[in-house]
Amino acid sequence: MASHPNDPPHSHKPHEPHVRHYMHCLPFGAxxxxxxxxxxxxxxxxxxxxxxxVQVVFEGADGHETAAPLDMTPSHNGWFEAQAPCGAGTRYRYRINDDQLVPDPASRFQPQGVHGPSEVLDARAYAWQHTHWRGRPWEETVLYELHVGALGGYRGVMKRLPALVDIGITAIELMPLNxxxxxxGWGYDVVLPYAPHAAYGTPDELKELIDTAHGLGLQVFLDVVYNHFGPDGNWLGQYARPFFKAGSHTPWGEALDFERPEVRDFYSDNALYWLTEYRFDGLRLDAVHAIDNPEWLRELADHVHARVEPGRHVHLVLENEHNEANLLESHFNAQWNDDxxxxxxVMLTGESQGYYRGFTDHPIQKLARALSEGFVYQGDPSPVHDGKPRGEPSGHLPPTSFVMFLQNHDQIGNRAFGERLRTLADDDALRAATALLLLSPQIPLLFMEEEYGSTQPFQFFTAFEGDLADAVRExxxxxxxxxxxxNDEKQREQIPDPNDVQTFINSSPPTDAPLDDERRDWMHFYKSALVVxxxxxTPRLHHARALGAQVLADDEGNGARALIARWRLDDGQTWTIALNLGHDxxxxxxxxxxxxxxETPPRARDRTDNGVLPESACVVWLTGNVSEYAQHHDARTVRREEPFA
Structure with missing residues (x-):
C-alpha cells in the first residue's frame, strides 16, 4: 500500500500489537x-x-465525607505528606485553616469542575496502541490550531483527524486543556494546570485522541499557560502565598515567583507530565514575556530534553512579545511570528489601530524583513511600546525558527466580533497570502476551518457567573x-457577551457541514499547496537559509505591495516566492x-515569463533537479484547481 506523502518514516498503524502504559511520577499531588x-x-x-x-478529606460523589479526615505530617519548607489505603477513583480535597476545603493544585482530574473534589487516577490504566511512535522532525510540521470544546470534545476532534491528514496537516495544536x-472557555483562565478539563471528556479519552492521531502520523501539541492563574478557582494564595511575587503583577493578575524552586519545579514537572504521561509531541508556551524569566525558560527546555526518552521528537514553541532570538538558538524550536x-x-485589510500601528509604515518592507530575517523588530523602537526598543537580531536563525500564520485564536478572537480574515480581505489577495503561508520555509499554522475558507466568527467566550461575569463582559x-x-457606548453594547452561551455556539463549527463548491474549492487550494x-x-528544509527579499516597484517606480524572496535549501537548490498583494x-x-x-491565480506564470507579476498573485519556483516532482505530475505547474496527486 502506498504511503501518504505526509507519513513520517516510521509511522505506525492501528494494528500494532505493542501495548504500553505510561505514567509520570509526580513529586507532589496524589x-x-x-x-x-x-x-x-x-x-x-x-x-x-x-x-x-492540613488534612486530606475523602468525599463521595454526593459530596459527603466517606472516611475520617487524615492528618498530614508537616515536612521541611512548608510541605505536608500523608499516605492512605485508597486507589483510583478516590475523591479528595485538602482542608486548610481548620475549615476551608481546596482542590489539589496538582490534581490529575476534577470530575465536578475546579470547585469540586480532586480524583485519584491510575495513570497506567490506558493501554497505548502506538508505542513505537517517536514523533516527526520539526521541519515536517504543519500546525493546525483548534479548540477542543468548539469541535465537540475529544471525540469530536478525533472524527476530524483523517480529513486533516488528507489535506496535508502534520500536527494538531490544542488550545489549553488545563x-x-x-x-x-478559551482555556487561558487555567487554575489547575495538571487536570484536563472535564467538559471535554475523560483523561483516557484525551489519551485515545493522542494515540489515534499518532496512528495517523499526526503530531499533537498542547498550548500551556505558565504565566498566570485565572480569576476564579485558584486557592494558592490561601495556603501558599510565596508562590506569588509580592508587588509584581501581569495583565492577568499577580505575577508568579519563578525565583522560587517550588514554582519552577511545579511547571517543569507539568511540562514533562504532558509530554510523558499523555505523550504530547510538543508544547506551545503562552505569553512567556509575562513570566519575564528567560533563565527559567532555558532551564525548562534543558529539563525536558534531558528527561524525555532518547529518539523522541519533542518540540517546544514560544509566544514571546519580547522577540528574544537567543532563546531560539538552542533551547526552543520556534516562536509564533506575530510580526x-x-x-x-495590514496589507490585506488596511487596518491600522491597536498593535497594527507598528506595521502601517511601509508594511511590504517589514514583510520582506520578516521573510528574510524572521523578526521585523530586532531592537528597533516600536510605536506600540512607547517608542522603546523591542526584540533582538534574528537574521542568523533558520526560517524554521518561526511559526507563520494568517489567523489564530488571538488574531480572530481578540477582535470585537471575532471576524475571520476572509470577511475582511479580498479572496484573491487572501489566496496569494495563503500560498505564501503554506509554501514559505517558515513553519505554517492554520486555525480550525481555515482550510474551508470559513467565514464563521470565533469569538471570546467564557462561562463565568455573578459579579465576575459582569466584570468580564464590561x-x-x-x-x-x-x-x-x-467610541460610543451603544456601539460597545453590541460586542457579544462572552458569558452568553450563544457566543460559544456562534464560534463552534457545525459537526457535518456539507462540502459545497465553495468549501471544496478552498480545501482543494490548501491541499494543493501542502502537497507541494x-x-x-519539506525534504530540503533542514539547513535552509534565507537569501534575502526584495521589494518590487510598480510601473511608476513607487513602492508597491509586492516582493520576491529567496531561500537556499538543504541540497543547494533555491526556493523563490514572488508575492503581489496589490491591485495592479x-x-x-x-x-x-x-x-x-x-501559482495563484491560474496561469500567472504566463505573465511572469513576460516580466510581469500579476495582481493578487503568488508564484513559487524551484531551481535545479525537479525530477522527483516530475515523477508525480506531468504539468508544468500545480494550480489550485488541480491538486498535486
Missing amino acids: QLTGAALKQPHTRFRFWAPSCSA DYPGER VHHALH GRRREFKAFAAF RARLL GVRLESPPEGQVVF
Whole structure:
C-alpha cells in the first residue's frame, strides 16, 4: 500500500500489537502506588507554607465525607505528606485553616469542575496502541490550531483527524486543556494546570485522541499557560502565598515567583507530565514575556530534553512579545511570528489601530524583513511600546525558527466580533497570502476551518457567573473604547457577551457541514499547496537559509505591495516566492530561473515569463533537479484547481 506523502518514516498503524502504559511520577499531588495490588495506596504531598496544619478529606460523589479526615505530617519548607489505603477513583480535597476545603493544585482530574473534589487516577490504566511512535522532525510540521470544546470534545476532534491528514496537516495544536471554571472557555483562565478539563471528556479519552492521531502520523501539541492563574478557582494564595511575587503583577493578575524552586519545579514537572504521561509531541508556551524569566525558560527546555526518552521528537514553541532570538538558538524550536502576521494583515485589510500601528509604515518592507530575517523588530523602537526598543537580531536563525500564520485564536478572537480574515480581505489577495503561508520555509499554522475558507466568527467566550461575569463582559467592552468604531457606548453594547452561551455556539463549527463548491474549492487550494510543500520543500528544509527579499516597484517606480524572496535549501537548490498583494501588476525584471511549482491565480506564470507579476498573485519556483516532482505530475505547474496527486 502506498504511503501518504505526509507519513513520517516510521509511522505506525492501528494494528500494532505493542501495548504500553505510561505514567509520570509526580513529586507532589496524589500519586497512586501499588495499583496492581488488591489494596493499593496513594501518597499525598502538598505544599502549603502559609498553613500550620492540613488534612486530606475523602468525599463521595454526593459530596459527603466517606472516611475520617487524615492528618498530614508537616515536612521541611512548608510541605505536608500523608499516605492512605485508597486507589483510583478516590475523591479528595485538602482542608486548610481548620475549615476551608481546596482542590489539589496538582490534581490529575476534577470530575465536578475546579470547585469540586480532586480524583485519584491510575495513570497506567490506558493501554497505548502506538508505542513505537517517536514523533516527526520539526521541519515536517504543519500546525493546525483548534479548540477542543468548539469541535465537540475529544471525540469530536478525533472524527476530524483523517480529513486533516488528507489535506496535508502534520500536527494538531490544542488550545489549553488545563482545568478552568465553567463548562466553556478559551482555556487561558487555567487554575489547575495538571487536570484536563472535564467538559471535554475523560483523561483516557484525551489519551485515545493522542494515540489515534499518532496512528495517523499526526503530531499533537498542547498550548500551556505558565504565566498566570485565572480569576476564579485558584486557592494558592490561601495556603501558599510565596508562590506569588509580592508587588509584581501581569495583565492577568499577580505575577508568579519563578525565583522560587517550588514554582519552577511545579511547571517543569507539568511540562514533562504532558509530554510523558499523555505523550504530547510538543508544547506551545503562552505569553512567556509575562513570566519575564528567560533563565527559567532555558532551564525548562534543558529539563525536558534531558528527561524525555532518547529518539523522541519533542518540540517546544514560544509566544514571546519580547522577540528574544537567543532563546531560539538552542533551547526552543520556534516562536509564533506575530510580526509577519501583522505586516500581512495590514496589507490585506488596511487596518491600522491597536498593535497594527507598528506595521502601517511601509508594511511590504517589514514583510520582506520578516521573510528574510524572521523578526521585523530586532531592537528597533516600536510605536506600540512607547517608542522603546523591542526584540533582538534574528537574521542568523533558520526560517524554521518561526511559526507563520494568517489567523489564530488571538488574531480572530481578540477582535470585537471575532471576524475571520476572509470577511475582511479580498479572496484573491487572501489566496496569494495563503500560498505564501503554506509554501514559505517558515513553519505554517492554520486555525480550525481555515482550510474551508470559513467565514464563521470565533469569538471570546467564557462561562463565568455573578459579579465576575459582569466584570468580564464590561471589561472586554472597555478594551475597545479606544477604537474609532466603538467610541460610543451603544456601539460597545453590541460586542457579544462572552458569558452568553450563544457566543460559544456562534464560534463552534457545525459537526457535518456539507462540502459545497465553495468549501471544496478552498480545501482543494490548501491541499494543493501542502502537497507541494511535503514533496518538494519539506525534504530540503533542514539547513535552509534565507537569501534575502526584495521589494518590487510598480510601473511608476513607487513602492508597491509586492516582493520576491529567496531561500537556499538543504541540497543547494533555491526556493523563490514572488508575492503581489496589490491591485495592479508589477515589473519582474528578471523572472527566476527554474521550475514553477505553484501559482495563484491560474496561469500567472504566463505573465511572469513576460516580466510581469500579476495582481493578487503568488508564484513559487524551484531551481535545479525537479525530477522527483516530475515523477508525480506531468504539468508544468500545480494550480489550485488541480491538486498535486
